[in-house]
Amino acid sequence: MRFDFVKCHGSGNDFPLIDARRIDLPDEDWAGVARALADRRGPVGGDGLLLLAEGTGDAAFAMRMFNADGSEAETCLNGLRCVARMGFEALGIDAARVRLKTSSADVVRDADIAAGVYTVRETAGPAALDVAAWPLHAGVERIVEAAVPPLGSARSFTAVAMPNPHLVAFVDAIDEAELVAVGERCEAAPDWLPNRANVSFVELRGRDDGSAPGQALFVRTFERGVGLTDSCGSAMAASAFAACLTGRLAYDAAITVLNRGGLVRATVARDAMVSLSGNATWEWWGSVEVDPATGNAGGLTVAAHADAEIAAWARLADAAGR
Missing domain, CATH: 3.10.310.10 (Diaminopimelate Epimerase; Chain A, domain 1)
Incomplete structure (x- = not known):
């Protein structure tokens, strides 16, 4: 199965991100896709797999995040900013409620934290102590x-x-x-x-x-x-x-x-409630063949690189003492 994706990162937490709103796969197959695409020895690599999914109720869209081992996380706030950006661009909006696995979060396009660094503010919680x-x-x-x-x-x-x-x-x-x-x-x-x-x-x-x-x-x-x-x-x-x-x-x-x-x-x-304001940076766009059953990926095609965004983030990260 061939997937189009964006390779992106939030604060250096990098992921392939797929618009999965029209893709119907069982969870075990998405777990296999995550293992294949997050594998640092494979053609893409990342800290996990992000999915933009259909929203429900008052949520304009949803996020799913699979770890590199194929397990699904309750949330990923660095990844949420990237999913928010894709959702904003897909729907022509700049603020939304997002459905997560076990909760929801509010996201809004924020003023750039540095020149050329696309920035999203996310509010999640409440933090729980039980x-x-x-x-x-x-x-x-x-x-x-x-x-x-x-x-x-x-x-x-x-x-x-x-x-x-x-x-x-x-x-x-x-x-x-x-x-x-x-x-x-x-x-x-x-x-x-x-x-x-x-x-x-x-x-x-x-x-x-x-x-x-x-x-x-x-x-x-x-x-x-x-x-x-x-x-x-x-x-x-x-x-x-x-x-x-x-x-x-x-x-x-x-x-x-x-x-x-x-x-x-x-x-x-x-x-x-905790608010984070940070980057949602595109690095490159591509497509890749994945066999979810075996967790193997190949046939990578890179369509374009976001050189200006990469450089803008590098300047900020270096100034922050990366």
């Missing part, structure tokens, strides 16, 4: 700045659903080997955490990048179904919420959230 809903079986209802005994780490974590599950630890300096070790314990889907979780180590940085006053966060994430990633939008939202919840940063104030892929602007409201 770990029984994950489920995370640790004998408590919520975890805020506390150890997670079955995890086997001495770190204090805050457990946040955004709506996908996140364990956030604030650290003086990020130890990637430790982060990977903790992430892999979650990725093993133990009895106490059967649906796994994303794990983030977060540095509080007393600086700004020249365009957003106040302190900044640097977030490094081991993403469920992906592994160590340069960027995870819901992890940045969960980390910003955890920083406000624990008194490190202020509610209703601009926060710069940095990562290996670039940055977003965040605001955390007291009702636990």
Whole structure:
């Protein structure tokens, strides 16, 4: 089966994005397409697969996101901005409610965060603290700045659903080997955490990048179904919420959230709704043959590259200390 797609990224989180509104495939086939197209050894590569899907009710359109291992995520906020852009362009609108797997989010075309960088503001939440809903079986209802005994780490974590599950630890300096070790314990889907979780180590940085006053966060994430990633939008939202919840940063104030892929602007409201404003960058357009049953892809054709957008984002990312 041949698919047209856009290769895009949000804050360095890169994906093939397919307009699937007129494509009828069972979930197991979409999982196979995701494994084929996200495979970094294959012709496309990415952190997962994004789908623009038909909306229902008050949602103008919907987003589906499949991880590189074929599992479907509840959301992907970096990917949501890219799906929003495709939906805006397809429907001729600049704001919408978007249906996600288990929730919804509001998106709006925002002022560009830098010259030539297409920007979308997304609002999702409310962030939730009930770990029984994950489920995370640790004998408590919520975890805020506390150890997670079955995890086997001495770190204090805050457990946040955004709506996908996140364990956030604030650290003086990020130890990637430790982060990977903790992430892999979650990725093993133990009895106490059967649906796994994303794990983030977060540095509080007393600086700004020249365009957003106040302190900044640097977030490094081991993403469920992906592994160590340069960027995870819901992890940045969960980390910003955890920083406000624990008194490190202020509610209703601009926060710069940095990562290996670039940055977003965040605001955390007291009702636990989190807004992120960040890029939705097109890199190139193409088409590819995929056999969903085998998870193999080939016959890639590249139609065009978005050189100006790529350069605009590179300038911003470099200025942010990428």
